[in-house]
Amino acid sequence: xxxxxxxxxxLIILEGKNCTLQCNYTVSPFSNLRWYKxxxxxxxxxxxxxxxxxxxxxxxxxxxxxxxxxxxxSLHITASQLSDSASYIxxxxxxxxxxxxxxxxxxxxxxP
Amino acid sequence: GAVVSQHPSxxxxxxxxxxxxECRSLDFQATxxxxxRQFPKKSLMLMATSNEGSKATYEQGVEKDKFLINHASLxxxxxxxxxxxxxxxxxxxxxxxxLAGNTDTQYFGPGTRLTVL
Numbered sequence: 001x002x003x004x005x006x007x008x009x010x011l012i013i014l015e016g017k018n019c020t021l022q023c024n025y026t027v028s029p030f031s032n033l034r035w036y037k038x039x040x041x042x043x044x045x046x047x048x049x050x051x052x053x054x055x056x057x058x059x060x061x062x063x064x065x066x067x068x069x070x071x072x073x074s075l076h077i078t079a080s081q082l083s084d085s086a087s088y089i090x091x092x093x094x095x096x097x098x099x100x101x102x103x104x105x106x107x108x109x110x111x112p
Numbered sequence: 113g114a115v116v117s118q119h120p121s122x123x124x125x126x127x128x129x130x131x132x133x134e135c136r137s138l139d140f141q142a143t144x145x146x147x148x149r150q151f152p153k154k155s156l157m158l159m160a161t162s163n164e165g166s167k168a169t170y171e172q173g174v175e176k177d178k179f180l181i182n183h184a185s186l187x188x189x190x191x192x193x194x195x196x197x198x199x200x201x202x203x204x205x206x207x208x209x210x211l212a213g214n215t216d217t218q219y220f221g222p223g224t225r226l227t228v229l
Contacts, residue, residue, distance in 0.1 A: 032216065102157075105155055
């Protein structure tokens, strides 16, 4: 069964600190993996996308890694800001880019 | 670029009434749009895939007669929740797959919060 699991479920960090979110997947065949940021009451916004051959992708303070052999990905947030408080969702496309398998997300709270 | 809008952003209705939610791709054309629902603290669940000019494909367990989908143009898809009940209260999100350009990327709308009293 295609699944995407994320950890931790929730996380509280102080403003300015770094954090890393984890994603494990069993989706096969694999097309790409994306990390989305979803603010409360809003739709998801794409942060990074990685294909099978990519190991790392950065977008500002966000850096995603992918190990296709172990089927693991991480999202590292550097120098966190209050506006980083949101849910971060790992999403894997299994084929054709249409069928997406969503993780349950990590709820991040950045406190002052 | 690649902006998707939804209207309304939130709606409150009485039980038994029908509610229509619009999803528009503002600056690109999309032959395929998707409808998701999301319960509090849960991830998005795909309800149906909407293709322009043809019938929508519904996921298992989603009643097609209750959730009517119309994709009449390359920039507009609508979801109508018929005879809404309190258990239909949820956050509904659409996404659109561009016809050209980043054809491997679904762009999500901001969502519609439906509350059925």
